[in-house]
Amino acid sequence: MTVKAVERPKRTLATQIYLIEVWKGLAITFRHLFVNLYRHLLRRPDASVTIQYPEDPAVLGRRARTRHRLLKRDDGAPRCTACLLCETICPAKCIRITAENAPDAMIEKRAKTFQIDLGMCVYCGYCVEACPVDAIHMDADDVDTSRYSRKDMIWDMAELMGDKPKRPSAPVADR
Amino acid sequence: MNFVDAIWTVVKVAAGVAFGMNIAGLLGWVERKQSAVMQDRIGANRADIFGFRILGLFHPLADAIKMLTKEDFVSSSVVQPLHTIAPVIAMGGGLFCLAALPYGGTIQFLGRAWSLQPLECSCGVPLVLAALAFGVHGVMMAGYASGSNYGMLGGLRGAAQMVASEVCLASSLAGLLFLYGTLDFQQAVAWQSAHAWGIVFQPLAFILFLTAGAAVTKRTPFDLPEGESEIVGFHVEYSGMKFGMFLITDFMESIVICGVTAALFLGGWLIPGLDLPSMGLLGGVLMLASFTVKVLALLFLLMQIRWTLPRFRFDQLLDLGWKNLLPLSLLNFLVTAWGIYLWR
Numbered sequence: 262m263t264v265k266a267v268e269r270p271k272r273t274l275a276t277q278i279y280l281i282e283v284w285k286g287l288a289i290t291f292r293h294l295f296v297n298l299y300r301h302l303l304r305r306p307d308a309s310v311t312i313q314y315p316e317d318p319a320v321l322g323r324r325a326r327t328r329h330r331l332l333k334r335d336d337g338a339p340r341c342t343a344c345l346l347c348e349t350i351c352p353a354k355c356i357r358i359t360a361e362n363a364p365d366a367m368i369e370k371r372a373k374t375f376q377i378d379l380g381m382c383v384y385c386g387y388c389v390e391a392c393p394v395d396a397i398h399m400d401a402d403d404v405d406t407s408r409y410s411r412k413d414m415i416w417d418m419a420e421l422m423g424d425k426p427k428r429p430s431a432p433v434a435d436r
Numbered sequence: 437m438n439f440v441d442a443i444w445t446v447v448k449v450a451a452g453v454a455f456g457m458n459i460a461g462l463l464g465w466v467e468r469k470q471s472a473v474m475q476d477r478i479g480a481n482r483a484d485i486f487g488f489r490i491l492g493l494f495h496p497l498a499d500a501i502k503m504l505t506k507e508d509f510v511s512s513s514v515v516q517p518l519h520t521i522a523p524v525i526a527m528g529g530g531l532f533c534l535a536a537l538p539y540g541g542t543i544q545f546l547g548r549a550w551s552l553q554p555l556e557c558s559c560g561v562p563l564v565l566a567a568l569a570f571g572v573h574g575v576m577m578a579g580y581a582s583g584s585n586y587g588m589l590g591g592l593r594g595a596a597q598m599v600a601s602e603v604c605l606a607s608s609l610a611g612l613l614f615l616y617g618t619l620d621f622q623q624a625v626a627w628q629s630a631h632a633w634g635i636v637f638q639p640l641a642f643i644l645f646l647t648a649g650a651a652v653t654k655r656t657p658f659d660l661p662e663g664e665s666e667i668v669g670f671h672v673e674y675s676g677m678k679f680g681m682f683l684i685t686d687f688m689e690s691i692v693i694c695g696v697t698a699a700l701f702l703g704g705w706l707i708p709g710l711d712l713p714s715m716g717l718l719g720g721v722l723m724l725a726s727f728t729v730k731v732l733a734l735l736f737l738l739m740q741i742r743w744t745l746p747r748f749r750f751d752q753l754l755d756l757g758w759k760n761l762l763p764l765s766l767l768n769f770l771v772t773a774w775g776i777y778l779w780r
């Protein structure tokens with residue numbers, strides 16, 4: 262069993278008076294306050310855990326679900342066989358796939374177009390789970406997906422495979 | 437009262453109110469930064485003017501601009517004119533208290549005596565407490581006038597809590613005022629100047645008063661009337677500057693509580709070892725500085741408590757007020773009274 266039973270702390274007169282416990286709590290917060298202020302004065306980086314995001318890069322967990330990525334075969338062709346399992350399971354209904362015949366008879370079918378509307382995606386990761394050929398991953402480590410128009414939130418196949426950089430449709434002021 | 441006195445009083449009242457308003461604005465910044473630093477964060481630092489950020493000090497300014505320019509949405513369910521009056525009443529009580537605090541004593545300058553307390557009154561302490569208690573009307577009125585059940589419940593919680601703590605607030609001061617033998621701030625300070633700071637004689641009353649004071653000002657751990665994140669509070673139907681007035685009122689009431697504490701427990705404008713009233717203009721400046729420093733230190737302590745303790749449950753809060761603070765402060769009063777009787 263991984264359950265660890267923790268004994269409930271006993272109520273004593275000292276805890277019932279409450280003032281002593283308040284003082285203990287204040288001691289902790291005061292210590293943090295003054296230690297951090299001292300570190301801020303010395304401009305030490307450990308003064309806070311805040312990541313100043315747009316200036317400093319975001320630190321993502323290893324298993325973070327980020328923007329989708331379509332994978333390729335060894336010969337550079339897309340792995341996706343257009344089985345539509347991801348489109349079917351997607352709870353946000355934000356994947357659009359059209360299929361075509363693949364030149365390789367063993368593969369039979371491949372995606373002609375593949376679009377994900379990141380403006381609707383809920384980042385549930387079901388598409389990754391559903392894919393039988395491991396063609397779609399959510400590990401692009403890209404979280405700057407917001408754009409100025411809904412249209413720009415839709416990523417097409419080349420962009421998802423990394424063959425074409427994502428550019429805004431209309432010129433907008435560089436921020 | 438001659439002409440100079442009248443002008444001087446107006447100037448002092450304006451200065452007292454400005455003191456409170458500015459510190460209230462500053463508290464918005466302190467609140468963010470202090471909580472951030474003690475939680476290993478940085479805190480709001482993005483508001484800038486021409487690229488200067490100065491530790492996020494422009495955020496209160498940005499807040500004020502936002503509050504003033506925001507749409508003042510009034511739902512059709514509200515009860516007018518109570519809905520509009522409520523924030524004015526809540527804030528009016530706080531403003532009045534600010535004008536009655538003893539920022540300094542009386543100094544000799546240019547051949548006449550200048551008193552540094554804006555509104556002088558022989559019953560200053562009960563006056564401030566009464567004006568502070570007036571704030572509960574604003575809260576109840578806001579809750580009722582919202583025409584919303586959430587606002588109503590928040591107002592009721594606010595009323596129950598503020599009455600419970602207001603009673604303790606006054607009764608915890610009883611022993612101290614008995615000791616000073618006066619209701620006047622200046623005479624209380626004079627007594628402390630002759631003997632010792634009030635906190636030496638009444639440490640229990642100090643704790644009781646600060647606790648009840650935190651409850652009266654509706655700040656965490658006693659912020660049940662508004663319950664910013666979980667339960668909706670009495671100002672749910674307010675937006676724009678009307679909401680801002682409730683916000684500022686909380687800060688101003690904290691300043692008043694700290695001001696009264698400083699005046700009655702921490703020697704007011706006294707600086708140990710210095711005879712300020714005889715030092716002329718310099719003495720006056722030092723009086724103001726001493727009082728301000730004491731108030732700021734108390735505010736710092738209250739702010740730290742606010743960010744350290746979790747919110748009380750409502751029954752715990754009422755228990756604390758009626759079953760613990762009130763008996764303790766009455767006991768404190770009895771013991772003090774007997775002590776004074778035997779001592780004399």
Ligand code: SF4
Nearest residue numbers: 351382383385386388
């Ligand atoms: S992560 Fe979820 S919502 Fe997003 S595309 Fe995949 S299945 Fe759809």
Ligand code: SF4
Nearest residue numbers: 341342344345347392
């Ligand atoms: S589940 Fe995989 S193979 Fe099937 S359509 Fe989606 S990405 Fe292509």
